[in-house]
Amino acid sequence: MLLISCPYCGARDEVEFFCAGESHVVRPPSPESASDAEWAQYLFFHGNPRGVVCERWRHVLGCNQWFNVARNTVTHEILAVYAMGERRPEV
């Protein structure tokens, strides 16, 4: 069970949160000219590392705000919590 530090509410149990998957997935810059392969990469071919993953989380049973979490997928250790729009931290 994870203890997640919401940047707005503090440390809360993971059942209060919703994980929405990988952060920093970039939409094709020009959607009209992007190929089917580029769209497939954007929509389906995301990272699935055995190690550190950066994810978007939302505190649905709290402040309802979005933020990013860097987390190890083997140990589940949370390495960083950072705001939406911030760059991926070096962890």
Place this chain on the structure above:
Amino acid sequence: MGNYSALSLLRHAIAPRPLPPAWRNADPKPRYDIVIVGGGGHGLATAYYLAKNHGIRNVAVVEKGWIGGGNSGRNTTVIRSNYVYPESAAIYELSLRLYEGLSRDLNFNIMLSQRGLVSLAHSRHELDLFRNWVNCVQLNGVDARLLTVEQIRSLVPIINVCPRSATPIYGGLEQKRAGVARHDAVVWGYARAADRLGVDIVQNCEVTGFVRDDTGVCGVHTTRGTIRAGKVGLAVAGHSSVLAEMAGFRLPVRSYALQAFVSEPVKPLLDKVVLSGTLGVYVSQSDKGELVIGGGLDHYQSYAQRGNIGTLEDTVAALLELFPCFSRLRLLRQWAGTVDVVRDSSPIIGRSPVAGLYLNCGWGTGGFKAIPGGGWTFAHTLATGEPHPVAAPFALSRFERGALIDEAAAAGIAH
């Protein structure tokens, strides 16, 4: 090594002597025609059908731990083929038919018990969807029938059908040919049968990289040395992305923990598999008397092979909603497997972006039921270089073509 039979059992009962090993624990040779990575059900079935159907016997299955120690040993052993889309029905029904003849084919009792699976609808709208589902399944040539609440009560007398329940039961559907099988026996049966046809089963042999030449992959680097191969097939479930990354490409796969647990054993009281997708729980009773309980995926990506207490609590709460009489049972064991979930809840079978490397992955929460069909079609793909007709719709290229096979609803448990 003789055949298993009633006579051989009797002979051993009269004059006990140590049974010979059922398969050789082989050392890796420097080269094989085909190397299969992953000694679970799918990998071993693939090796068996390569040898049996295609006459390719210079085959190795390399496994980083012991065979059947991954998801093949971590599932809830449910087998069914009541899928909505014709593509899915074809491959899961192929699997179920192979399962029906598997004990005889492998000369190994896989303890298949076609006790029937009952899925529950908890609203009028869900019941409408079930009607559609039953029609689709029947049009696919697979058995299914709609159940009234009365019929559910007669099939599963201990279930809570109280209309004042928080999640009342409105009806259900049943596939009578669905059921359970002994997971270890499936793995060991395929291992023994493949070994007898000359396949090498190499355990404690972890793949650490791929041997490359100008055209593509031509072998694997392992913790037990380099093994060259004409073709390499991956059947590594939740670790598919890790192996794909070694080969330099990504897969549309995400790995999650999927939990299961068993209760203490009790006398026979449940002779169906009961599933509620809405509540996120399914349960059957094993031959030992334990209730085998499964739930939905844990909520975030994980390679940990251990389950999360929050999902366990949700699953147990759902179970007790359906079966209040289980409330005093204690759970004996709890575990999780790392499952490879694809966005459309359908597998990926066929070529990878790298020549010489082939994929059998993406079975998500339902790989056990698909072991014979996955092995059968993957062996065809490896042997001929062309996809088996039944597996062709499950090519990796479907994501670029937009030809998804979206089985989310019929995949049974929430993805």
